[in-house]
Amino acid sequence: MCASYSAPSARGRGAARLAAAALASGLAVAAVLATAGPAAADGRPQSQGGATAVMGGLKTYGAAVLHDETGNHQISAGLFEMAVDGGGMLQTYCVDIHNPTQKDAKYQETPWSGTSLGANKNAGRIRWILGHSYPQVNDLAALAAKAGVKNLTEQDAAAGTQVAIWRYSDGARVDAVDSRAEKLADYLQHSARDEAEPSASLSLDPPAVSGRPGGRLGPVTVRTGASSVTVSPPADAGGVRIVGKDGKPVTTAKNGTRLYFDIPKTPTGTTDATDSAESTDGTPRTPDAAAGSAELTVLASTTVPVGRAFTSDSRSQTQILAGSSESTVSATAVATWGEHGPIPALSAEKNCAKGTLDIRVTNKGDQPYTFDLMGTAHSVPAGATRTIAIPLQEDQPYDFTLVGPDGRAQRFTGVLDCKTQGAAIGTRTQTLDTPAPAPTPVTAGNVPTTPDLAATGGSDTTPLIAAIGLSLLVLGATALSILHKKRTTQD
Template identity: 30%
Template structure:
């Protein structure tokens, strides 16, 4: 009986005006005066980490210091937005323009000498075309470089990127229940991080295991299944021996993961509308997600019927759980090898994967009976 919802590590940011990078002004059809554009700087809460983003909502204002939270594409709050139906087109733009692609390379693609400011202005106008149904007013925009980049980003080559970026860190499901004697799971950790630590509070006798019930133990070389470039997934189970008192195990996953381009940020306060933004360039962020596994004894067997001619009623009494509190364990456990892993070599616009092996380990720590699952990336040899 699992919760259908995953536990996702939430990322919160705030606009920071001094981190903005200005672009050229543009005109949009039917919007009157010129609109300024910029690559908007965001600060991840409690860090000095910078995130660059573009606007995906007209004409809402953006307030310095007002918080935004990361959400899925279908959670865009504006009921009149075209973002939901065109998010794949915007995602394609982000992968083929500045800052992921240098202005010089973008210029070669369109046959112009494009500056960073022109690239920002043209890109923002192209995104507004898809998020708000707005068109660049080419009669008022006298900059041929901007028009060329805009036409490229909104042209026939833009076939969209259907799959939205994977969340940076999730445990799925967030909680699950079972019976003593069961393998409770699977719990799947998915992350863009190069290293993940799983801390678990385990009662005595309860262990982490693979799908076959084998206890995870000493570090061992292996690989993880890759769903997309740089994204890894790992399954584990909570193994509860017969006779274990009713109880619960809680665990948390911590990682320094990549916040990829295409992630959507909207107002943290549902009652306070602000400009919605989309990540334009990847950034690293410290994250944490939590989950739980709980169990109880199954129904006790009925008393066998008597061999006499009198009928007897089967007993329905259940075994009472022990009142003794479980003692944490401090045993070291092995980790099996997984599937295949991936890492992107740089920020190529194609999104191609380069698979590399990972080192995986799991160790229990004393005092709080915690298990640590560490997945470290080895450097791949260039092909």
Template identity: 45%
Template sequence: MALLAAALAAAPGARAAADSGPAAPRSPEGASAVLDGLKTYGQAVLRSGDGSVRQIPAGLYEMRVDGGGMLQTYGVGVTGNAQPQARYTESGWSRSPLAGNREAGRIRWVLEHSYPQLNDLADLAKAAGAGALTAESAAAGTQVAIWRLADGVNVEATDPAAEKLADYLQRAAGQLPEPSASLGLDPGDVSGAVGTRLGPVTVRTGARSVSVIPDAAAVAMGVRVVDAEGQPLTTAVNGSRLYFEVPAGTPDGTASVTVQGATKVPVGRVFTGELPMQAQIVAGSSESAAAATAMAVWPQPPATGVGTTEGAASGTTEDAGAGSTVEAMGTQSAAVPTPSPDEERLATSGSSAATPVIASLAVGLVVLGGLVVLLLRKRPQDEEDEA
């Protein structure tokens, strides 16, 4: 585990936020590495469609994994021109130059059945009818076969034994499925309501055990990473199921969990850099550091308030069953009179059924007021006549 110290410290973890908003970008699944360069190689000749001929190196690269470990890789694209010290991250085929390539499974077959997976060069040469193979010619022949399958290019190894190996691998290659990530979480994003357990998130890895690390902000809010029984998790194995336990009353937000461990990166996993054409595919791996992160998002449940009001009106209590509440709601609904079509029309126009009555009362009041004024004016005059 000491080998992993640097990787564990540097692995990107997701953050939790007290306020709602878009989740932080997920970190790559698996390993990250730096390309050391081409280490074991021969030469090949590339013939382009325009008639040009170019001699290029063909062979095996080495990569240093962040936090410890080494990878042996071949280039995926013949025009990659991979640069030493370039940074790479582990990737699935769908996010690499192999996306949609029907020959991707055959490329993995080549990797599994050639150098360096097969170190007995005499047996490999015998199977290919290649005479004698060196590490350099075996690497060159394997790279040429991969280029042909990945790019469909016209390329040949300059060494006759390497060329025979390339021909043999291309003819014999069968289809193999895409390998799983060295360390991954499935799914990478979960969501749910506050006060519940969000998940599950399943660990996928070849590692014997991995560390489970919730982000600090989530811990500060009381969010825990637990198993199906609600027990906190600090370690996990392949197939373990993780859940985010979000306490009731937690503000809307996000949290993450990062799993970290050491395992061999499966043969056939792709590493991509900033330029897709420089992708590398794994041919061999030592025990290497890997990490993966999953995110959780939770909103507060909507506050309706309808159930409480109706329950109080119908005499329901907190101890009342669901059937009682539904029955009370049904009774209330039945007690509300259904408006007539005329009333609905009046409501739509801004009037009501009482409008004619109000108008009549207003006219009556005006007439009554006029009579009162006339009576008051007439009374003084009558009094003078009597005098």
């Protein structure tokens, strides 16, 4: 599998210390960054747009040997498959050899900047490999000829491609067991050239806008490779409509289309002829509240570009796209409005190059927008835009909520997972489909010819879970002992 053996690390030792603290206090500790506002319960995580999918498992693979400071270890290397929400299938390779892949993990299409690829100078070479090998090149005879071998099976092609990717994604010393797969890996590694990061399958730019009612807020620009997208208007938004630059309602769009939120003007006092709440095209609309928010969603069916990264907040290893069927993709944007006070538009994205979560705030109001995060007060002046970098530790989960003037909560959740071999998990992996022993140590003259099956690995939460379980057993035993002594005294 693409998640292999990994040596004990500082992260694993840290988890053990956390587990020991939980055992000593009898409490389970969650390392979550949280800042909740009064409407936090209403907040939903913000999506970056694109495809979302569920990990199915390792489907086409061969054997490889990983060489590290603890020895040589057999692993499996090849193609994973994921089922896209709404329809479609993805084929991926992994770019994180030391972390396990969790079966049924939820994945989200992610820019390279939000993964280890963002700080990897060889990320462009990985994209070249994807475009010049299996499954993008499905003529195995032609691929074999380029690699200088006579025949390649699908398993050889998948294993050789994965090994070449690992050499660039993780800087790993890894070899394919099959000689043909190894020659393919060498050919791909030495032939690779830099290629640019592919564009998102579907996104809205920016994902948040704000302003005052009685006009159009935006624009929000559609970015997609699909021929067309469906525009879903806000639900129960009190007359808010999605329109084009001409003010007419929009139900479909294409790449480059600019969309606007048409926000009704709230009548003040008695409604008269000038407060009839007519839209720009003369059709009546329902007055809305003075402050509020609305959300639009765009949907499309398209192939996701090869080279797009996919990440999971469940700490399942990062994947990179090798092939896509026609798949359902989506993106969401939010508009916030108010008559007075701060009117913020909020969005966030991971920045792996700096180890931060970058929160972008645009304040279209007439007062500063202030909030407290991680014990630090922040203020964005009226009419200004600021990007606030929140420093996070590797693998640190975050979950916090910022609240707008209407009480709407914008929630940001995730895990900063930016490193590969520097953040190895201190447990060995097992199989995705069936339990299996740890990867087999490989010695000279003892190279295995058959691969271990792909493995769903443990994580550094395993010691924590074990410690919490032990803590509960100790507490239970103590309670039974006290009860027994009490009954003995009474007798």
